[in-house]
Amino acid sequence: MLYSLGLMIVVSALFVLSFRWLKIPNLLIYMFAGLLLGPGLGLIEASLPGEESHGPIAVISEVGIILLLFLVGLELSFERIRDVGPVAVAAGLGQVVFTAGIGFGLATLLGYEPMSAFFLATALTFSSTVVVVKLLDMRGDLHALYGRIAVGIFLVQDLVVIVALTFLAGLSGSGDPAELDLWSISVDLAWAFGGMALMLVGAVVASKYLLPLPFRWIQRSSEGLLVWSVTWCFAMVLAAEAFSLSPEIGAFLAGVALAQLGCAHDLMRRVHPIMNFFIAVFFVTLGVNMNLGSALDQWSTAIVLSLFVLLGNPLIFMIIITRFGYGEKTSFQTSVTVAQISEFSFIFAQMGVAASLIDEPILSVVAFVGLITISASTYMILYSDQLYAAIAWTGVLRIFFANQEPDVDEAEARPSDHVVVVGMNGLGRRIAAALHARGEAVLAIDVDAAKLTDLPCDTMVGDIDHPDVLDQSGALGAKLVVSALKIENVNNLLAWRCRQAGVPVAIHGFDQSVCADLQELDVTYVLNSKALGAQAMRAKLNALEVHA
Amino acid sequence: MTFIAMLLLAAAVAYGIARFTRAPSVPLLVAAGLALKLLPIEIDEELLEGMLLLGLALLLFAAGAELDERRTRELGRASAIISVVQFLGLGAGGYGIAWLLGYPPLTSFFVALTIAASSSLIAVRLLHQKQQFFEPFGRLTLGVLLIQTVLALIAMAALAQVDQGMPAMESSVLRTLVLGGLALLASRTLTPWLLLRLGLDEETLLLGVLAVLFAFVGLAWTMELPLAIGAFCAGYAVSPFPVNGVIRGQLRSVNDFFLAMFFTALGASFGLPNLTSLLIGVGLALFVLIATPALVSLIGRATGLTSLASVESGLLLAQTSEISLVIALFGRAGGHVSDELFAALTLCAVITMSATPLIAREEVAHLLLRLHPFEHRKDEPLDVSDHLLVLGCGENTFALIEDLLERGFEVVVIDDDAGVVDRLRALGAKAVLGDATNPKILSHVRIDQAKAVLSTLRRVVHHERVAKHAKEVPFITRAFDEAEAAELRKSGEHVVCMAEITTQAFMAWLDERAKQEQAGKEAS
Structure with a gap:
């Protein structure tokens, strides 16, 4: 296992580094790496999750999918989509209906029988939350209006994914398609939907009454929090399996139940790297299992379906979003985000193969369409400003009768001109309070939520070592960063990062032995508490009138 | 999937108990894994082995990454x-015990190596909990642990070729040093370029780090060295600050995540201990718990540490290491350590790991x-009065x-x-000095006069202890x-x-x- 895993990771890393300049999302490169290692060189044989021969690599792949769905669940907070809710629901649902309908017709026209056409259409319907969120993040546009609308749409689509997966779970309950009859489908669907409803209620009840107290208790142990949350995820996965639902549904609902807790953001940051590792293995495995020969046999079909996704999906979106009065550019930039199919499409098609509902070549077509659309849409999203300018210049976009006034973008600005104070021990709390009293905009950060209570300033739970926390706190654009922590390696790294970014930084030199390194790192001010303590002791001696 | 869920559930229970009792999690994770044996679940042996290997690689990688120059130069x-x-x-003690129990020399050597080193995971956690990282004995203990890890791995390299004779063992140690040299080279050239200068995003950064790990594991495999050595060298390659x-x-x-899975899987990987393993296990544990503080406190004092710092270091080091578990696992895989002895x-x-926070x-x-x-001495009191006494x-x-x-x-310190x-x-x-x-x-320096x-002094409890002897003398302390x-202030100090x-x-x-x-x- 370690041999296969090592080969997957090393080759993927080499590929990613070699093709960085093309700005292709890593997951696409993982699949290319898998194609090379599997069908290309025959160095690795690995089964996909759902297949009968379940090796450790397949289990790792499956854990990747579970954690991915768990993270999507953790992201699903109604607060994040409230302001863009109506357009997200309309566009999300509208696109699903239109794409699925037209896709089904197109697949039928291309000669596929109804079950295959259904799977192809459904696979074309899903867009990739992971790909788009990553690209928006690369552009720094997650908080832009079009970015928020896109995220809202993807969250609605995630709900549709759940419904689609539930249907699939119900459809595949009896295993052999030949034995399917209306009654068994109804029973399976009823069992799956009943289970789904029960789990949904369970998740809601758990999020309100069962989980908050224990998770508040365990969150002071970072390893404990991580293991408890993943265990909760797997408990829900097992429950889903007991209801003949897919593990993905259990993982998603587990995430939703935890999303309402205060530790959700911290948890997302902790789970994300683990998911990245597992999901990389999944995508490489997908490549390993890709039958390129059969996909190339159907290249014309793949091209037609890809063009439909690349042009049809944005077209449908433009029609829907412009009806909500959004400006032409916002509508356009939102629309291009959906011009690809998703990793869910692969999973969905692969589940269909595993349930013997469709033939394996369909999986290859979907993978081929995925390769084409994800590659093309990556560039469409990354260069959407230039693409919009070029298309708007032709006047084609006027057919949508969009509002020509630019939208007022109410995207949350990254905090700036503020002071970030890290580590809410006795010193950190005093400094944060004193700066706040001085009229500064202060953001206090600590890994322990309990230490942030009763502070007069803004607060954030997180580990400053983590790049996400550094980014979201705006520390590298702050007026000043202060660390009161008594943890040498965290302080040194923060000092190094701040000085690289040219941000003034004051660090707690809690022991003389750490002060030399801090000076070497060129920190702006060292909070030398012990030296000041020694001076104060001398003053105290004088105050007590102790003389020689 | 059920087996992974069960491993996770066992780990979650262990972390819950660790959080509640403030005990270290490692022994609880192993015990929780062992408890899985009592449940009627089917153990996926292939997956279990995979988890052990992956966890082992990451464990050693993390240990190697601790060899930061800023730490080692001290x-x-x-x-x-x-x-x-x-x-x-x-x-030597472990070898002697195993030999007395009738084990062959090679097996005795594995026992010796298994109990020779102390646990970084336990000591670091306790030092962190008590905020004693920067006390002299804390730094000393960390130094001791780092050197022991390196010694254990070099010994492991030699043991890997023990069946082939002395020249093969020497060659294995030499190859380990070559791999260490490559890691040093990588730490100066490859890893700073890869992980700093390229400005990788988070996902690619993680991929790059894991690629370094697997590349060194692959190199170790090619050089016929245990994968643990490859993983440790990979860790060393990424150890310099700020990488x-x-x-x-x-x-x-x-x-x-993987350490939790590793220790739980380790617990689940061996059978419930029988009476023999129970007796051997308890006997070895008693030896470690008694001999380590005795040995370290004597040596520590002889090297210039105070008696208290020597004793505290000895107590903190009185447990076997996670590396020991790796060595035992290695011995079992090679057929030199029986299942019964592995359980012991x-x-x-x-x-020993569970006892450390208690002692x-x-x-x-x-x-x-x-x-x-060294404490049984009779120094005459200093001839001082009306002096200023400075503690620490x-x-x-x-x-x-x-x-x-x-x-x-007149200042007495x-x-x-x-x-x-x-x-x-x-x-x-x-x-x-003292x-x-x-x-x-305190009496020797006439604190009452x-x-x-x-x-x-660094700890509140120390201030409080001394304040009792100061009686009416003005006592000025500092608090964080x-x-x-x-x-x-409750004990009347000027703070x-x-x-x-x-x-x-x-x-x-x-x-x-x-x-x-x-x-x-x-x-x-």
Whole structure:
């Protein structure tokens, strides 16, 4: 296992580094790496999750999918989509209906029988939350209006994914398609939907009454929090399996139940790297299992379906979003985000193969369409400003009768001109309070939520070592960063990062032995508490009138 | 999937108990894995082995990444002597016990190696919990652990070729050194370029780090070395600052997850111990718990540490290591360690790791101090009165003492560092080497006849202990924050709150900076 895993990771890393300049999302490169290692060189044989021969690599792949769905669940907070809710629901649902309908017709026209056409259409319907969120993040546009609308749409689509997966779970309950009859489908669907409803209620009840107290208790142990949350995820996965639902549904609902807790953001940051590792293995495995020969046999079909996704999906979106009065550019930039199919499409098609509902070549077509659309849409999203300018210049976009006034973008600005104070021990709390009293905009950060209570300033739970926390706190654009922590390696790294970014930084030199390194790192001010303590002791001696 | 869920559930229970009892999680994770044997679940052997291998690689990788130059440059003579003597002493004891029990020489050697080193995971956690990282004994202990890990891995390299004879063993050690050299080269060239200069996003950064790990594991495999050595060398390749810091955020969660799975899987990988393994396990554990503090406290004192620091280090090191478990696993895979002995060695690790938080305490250290041979001395009291007594002397206190001497005070200082004592004597202060909380030493320096006592000791409990002996003498101490200060004021001390004065100084600096900026703007 370690041999296969090592080969997957090393080759993927080499590929990613070699093709960085093309700005292709890593997951696409993982699949290319898998194609090379599997069908290309025959160095690795690995089964996909759902297949009968379940090796450790397949289990790792499956854990990747579970954690991915768990993270999507953790992201699903109604607060994040409230302001863009109506357009997200309309566009999300509208696109699903239109794409699925037209896709089904197109697949039928291309000669596929109804079950295959259904799977192809459904696979074309899903867009990739992971790909788009990553690209928006690369552009720094997650908080832009079009970015928020896109995220809202993807969250609605995630709900549709759940419904689609539930249907699939119900459809595949009896295993052999030949034995399917209306009654068994109804029973399976009823069992799956009943289970789904029960789990949904369970998740809601758990999020309100069962989980908050224990998770508040365990969150002071970072390893404990991580293991408890993943265990909760797997408990829900097992429950889903007991209801003949897919593990993905259990993982998603587990995430939703935890999303309402205060530790959700911290948890997302902790789970994300683990998911990245597992999901990389999944995508490489997908490549390993890709039958390129059969996909190339159907290249014309793949091209037609890809063009439909690349042009049809944005077209449908433009029609829907412009009806909500959004400006032409916002509508356009939102629309291009959906011009690809998703990793869910692969999973969905692969589940269909595993349930013997469709033939394996369909999986290859979907993978081929995925390769084409994800590659093309990556560039469409990354260069959407230039693409919009070029298309708007032709006047084609006027057919949508969009509002020509630019939208007022109410995207949350990254905090700036503020002071970030890290580590809410006795010193950190005093400094944060004193700066706040001085009229500064202060953001206090600590890994322990309990230490942030009763502070007069803004607060954030997180580990400053983590790049996400550094980014979201705006520390590298702050007026000043202060660390009161008594943890040498965290302080040194923060000092190094701040000085690289040219941000003034004051660090707690809690022991003389750490002060030399801090000076070497060129920190702006060292909070030398012990030296000041020694001076104060001398003053105290004088105050007590102790003389020689 | 059910098996993974069960492993996770066992790990979750272990973390819950660890959080509740403030006990270390490693032995609880192993015990929880062992408890899985009692449940009617089917163990997926292939997956179990996979988890063990992956967890093992990450465990050693994390250990190697701790070899930061900033930390290793502080390794002194004391760390080197203590680590080698403890490693050899405990190893010899373990070999002797195994030989007496009738095990063949090679198996006895595995037993020796298994109990020779102490646990970084346990010691680091306890030092962190008690905020004792920067106390001299904390730094010393970390140094000892790092050296022991390297020694254990070199021994493992030799053992990997033990069946092939001495030349093969020498060649294996040589190859290990070559791989270490490659890691050193990578740490200077490849990893800073890959992980810093390329400006990778988080996902690619993690991929890059894991690629370094697997590349070194692959190299070790090609060089016919155990994968543990490859993983450790990979860790060393990413250990220099700031590379180790940049990857920490990404790697921590992955490590936390796989270490939990590794130790739980380890517990689930061996059978429930029978009476023989139980007896051997308990016997070895008792040996480690008794011999380590005895050996380290004697050697520590002989290398210049104070008796208290020596005893505290000994207590903190009195457990077998996670690396020991790896070695035992390695021995079992090679057929040199039977399942029964493996269970005993794991049990020994569980017992000693669980016992460490109970014995590595102030009260136990002071109890043992009474038995320390170096403590049975009868120094005459110093001929001083109306003096200033200073307890503990860090770099910042030197300036204070110099000032006090210039002002004509007779200054007596107690410190546990021989070098500090020499410097103080050169300054003209009367300096005594020893533990400033020891009543005998306090009596020796006539604390009750002092004009005032200035205490810069690190722990609140130490201030409180000394304050009892100061009686009516004004006692000036320092506390980090208001909570500590309030605690100290209860025993009538004059307390300086460092958080308060540091905040005042910081705010004054900010005001001054703002004025300078304003002046600069006006001038331009």
